[in-house]
Amino acid sequence: MSTSHKRPVTHLLQEYTPPSYLVETVDLCFRLSPTATSVTSSVRYQRHPDCTALAPLHLDGEELELLSLKLDGVALQKGDYRVSPSSLVIAKVPETFVLEMETRINPQGNTALEGLYLSSGNFCTQCEAEGFRKITYYPDRPDVMARFRVRIEAARDLCPVLLSNGNLVEQGSLDAGWHFAQWEDPFRKPAYLFALVAGDLTCVEDHFTTRSGREILLQIYVEHRNRELCDHAMLSLKKAMKWDEEVYGLEYDLDRYMIVAVDDFNMGAMENKGLNVFNSKYVLARPETATDNDFLGIEAVIGHEYFHNYTGNRVTCRDWFQLSLKEGLTVFRDQEFSADLNSAAVKRIDDVRILRQTQFPEDAGPMAHPVRPASYVEINNFYTVTIYNKGAELIRMQQTLLGKEPFNRGVRHYLKKHDGQAVTTDDFVAALEESSGRDLEQFKRWYSQAGTPRVALTTHYDQKNQEYHLLCRQTCPPTPDQTEKQPFFIPLAVGLLDRDGRDLPIIIKGQQGRQTTRILELNQAEQEFVFEQIPEGAALSPLRGFSAPVILDYPQPDEELALRMAHDSDPFNRWEAAQQLARRELLAALERESDDQPVLSELFVASWCRALVDSEADGNLLTQLLTLPSEVYLGEQMTAIDPGRIHRLRQAARCQLAQAGREQLLLRYHAGSGNELYSLDPQQVGMRSLKNFCLSLLMLQEKTSSIELCLRQYEFAGNMTDRLAALSCLVSSSLPQRETVLEDFYQR
Numbered sequence: 001m002s003t004s005h006k007r008p009v010t011h012l013l014q015e016y017t018p019p020s021y022l023v024e025t026v027d028l029c030f031r032l033s034p035t036a037t038s039v040t041s042s043v044r045y046q047r048h049p050d051c052t053a054l055a056p057l058h059l060d061g062e063e064l065e066l067l068s069l070k071l072d073g074v075a076l077q078k079g080d081y082r083v084s085p086s087s088l089v090i091a092k093v094p095e096t097f098v099l100e101m102e103t104r105i106n107p108q109g110n111t112a113l114e115g116l117y118l119s120s121g122n123f124c125t126q127c128e129a130e131g132f133r134k135i136t137y138y139p140d141r142p143d144v145m146a147r148f149r150v151r152i153e154a155a156r157d158l159c160p161v162l163l164s165n166g167n168l169v170e171q172g173s174l175d176a177g178w179h180f181a182q183w184e185d186p187f188r189k190p191a192y193l194f195a196l197v198a199g200d201l202t203c204v205e206d207h208f209t210t211r212s213g214r215e216i217l218l219q220i221y222v223e224h225r226n227r228e229l230c231d232h233a234m235l236s237l238k239k240a241m242k243w244d245e246e247v248y249g250l251e252y253d254l255d256r257y258m259i260v261a262v263d264d265f266n267m268g269a270m271e272n273k274g275l276n277v278f279n280s281k282y283v284l285a286r287p288e289t290a291t292d293n294d295f296l297g298i299e300a301v302i303g304h305e306y307f308h309n310y311t312g313n314r315v316t317c318r319d320w321f322q323l324s325l326k327e328g329l330t331v332f333r334d335q336e337f338s339a340d341l342n343s344a345a346v347k348r349i350d351d352v353r354i355l356r357q358t359q360f361p362e363d364a365g366p367m368a369h370p371v372r373p374a375s376y377v378e379i380n381n382f383y384t385v386t387i388y389n390k391g392a393e394l395i396r397m398q399q400t401l402l403g404k405e406p407f408n409r410g411v412r413h414y415l416k417k418h419d420g421q422a423v424t425t426d427d428f429v430a431a432l433e434e435s436s437g438r439d440l441e442q443f444k445r446w447y448s449q450a451g452t453p454r455v456a457l458t459t460h461y462d463q464k465n466q467e468y469h470l471l472c473r474q475t476c477p478p479t480p481d482q483t484e485k486q487p488f489f490i491p492l493a494v495g496l497l498d499r500d501g502r503d504l505p506i507i508i509k510g511q512q513g514r515q516t517t518r519i520l521e522l523n524q525a526e527q528e529f530v531f532e533q534i535p536e537g538a539a540l541s542p543l544r545g546f547s548a549p550v551i552l553d554y555p556q557p558d559e560e561l562a563l564r565m566a567h568d569s570d571p572f573n574r575w576e577a578a579q580q581l582a583r584r585e586l587l588a589a590l591e592r593e594s595d596d597q598p599v600l601s602e603l604f605v606a607s608w609c610r611a612l613v614d615s616e617a618d619g620n621l622l623t624q625l626l627t628l629p630s631e632v633y634l635g636e637q638m639t640a641i642d643p644g645r646i647h648r649l650r651q652a653a654r655c656q657l658a659q660a661g662r663e664q665l666l667l668r669y670h671a672g673s674g675n676e677l678y679s680l681d682p683q684q685v686g687m688r689s690l691k692n693f694c695l696s697l698l699m700l701q702e703k704t705s706s707i708e709l710c711l712r713q714y715e716f717a718g719n720m721t722d723r724l725a726a727l728s729c730l731v732s733s734s735l736p737q738r739e740t741v742l743e744d745f746y747q748r
């Protein structure tokens, strides 16, 4: 967040220069007080080998009161240094030296929540991206990595708990009811990963034994009243630790791992080395108050911050242009983690939804920027869906191009090669190239070109030669600062279904292999692929798994969409086909003059009913598949929007489905309402979501039997997911019970 005295400066990637002075060690001592905290620092500097003796020492600092300054033990005089609102510059320094200083800061007056601040009376820090400069004068840039030792002193009654990064090496009592703790982080880190937490917190403990047999202490610190709400977060942490060992061979590297939950926090959570700080909503949960989605959200964020320990902390960013180096990769890792533990299909659908609903508009608007921006003014404005989520798609595409195992090997190679370094997205791609032998030069355009590419497909069947021709054309609209785009390297995963919906082996003219899903590599504006030995009537399943963040133009016939809705072996694409068909019919109905004809075609209703009885499909996926596109989404597809009419027609379509599927809906509802103990087992989550979906359709008709089911579910629900689902059915009904149930829910 920029402060008023800072002049806006444009930072350019191409103007990057290495730091003139590197830091070996940092010793900090905090004497905590809400309005006047004293910070003494002793920092050992060394001139960068490539730098001249004339280079001044430039330190960042904001809103600091400088109390003393000594170089190699000698106090500096006024003329020896210059202080501005954002820096401290010392014109002449030796090749190596120790700089000691004391600064005073006001945590209570810090409402920007950057640097050291108070949250519900507890001391807490947030240093990413540039918060450390509000603690002391320091080269606050990620390519300066140092070993930190931190001593914290505070009144014991105010702050019984004193935490910082790394391992606790000493603690004890001081005069006048004060005490101290001494922390040491053996790993070099940039200042943005520094953390301090102090206050009156309670701690829930557990242990994790790494695969090499080391015992790690796990601690979650929360306010006393929240003590009972940490079980799920703790379990998620242990799952994340295990997953990273199994998938990437990465073992936790300190003796303890701490998570602190605070109410006042700008971001979701922060991966400070060994001491994560979380917004409480991503830690605290129990079934009576949290839904399945809340639980999954917590698991994902806990995983995300844990995975940063390697992708971000052990290997960090050279500068903030490289933010996606750690964020894109870590989002990708948390997506894979959630997919492995839960419904992979629904995870992918949800992630693509986020991308389409938030990143595509960003890429099409005035804020469009590349995943690796070339310039920025305020780095805090660059924590965007493009950096995070499109960044994750770039990683996913590289996995698709290399294959899962070679990709994982590549990531391990990257982490080993650059351990303890601050690097760039180019370094990441280069490591994948080295380990796999693939050339990803053209692929790198994804990092430097903004905008969502469009891929238009044209198909044509050559009956005589039994050949299926697929013509692909890619374009990318201009974005601010970039009018001309070079062709992207797009992995397009495709399948072909025969008339019965079975996957056909795909033999590509001029290439080896006959897999049923093939990755076409688009690298020119226009390309044709020919599939051989294809029987007549095959249906294309394009962009399987959403293999690239592009907009596809492929008007597929209704019958083919219906076939894919029933049979596509790629779960994402099965959902996508259902959505496309539903969207087409809903939009057509919205275009019609009058509303007296049924909204949905017989083809759609029949396909929908067939999907409803598909007992083999994952319940999570089925719920998504059977749900019609949202009103908001439909509105976005139209030029003139009439929200009332969109609502009416969508409701009419739902009634049509409810009527056609009534018996099946009831059967599925009852099959899903067992009395098992609440768990987040994906099958149980799927049963719940499908059951509640069925209930919502059954309730459209407001038959007495359905109303009874719904009221019973509301009353006897053993978890929030079921209770909330029943509540929302009742609230959107016209039943007299609405008010009493709402009042009851509020009381609970």
Ligand code: SER
Residues within 6 Å of the ligand: 128, 267, 268, 269, 270, 271, 304, 305, 327, 383
């Ligand atoms: N670096 C933090 C995170 O992504 C802040 O957003 O977890």
Ligand code: ZN
Residues within 6 Å of the ligand: 304, 308, 326, 327, 330
């Ligand atoms: Zn992150």
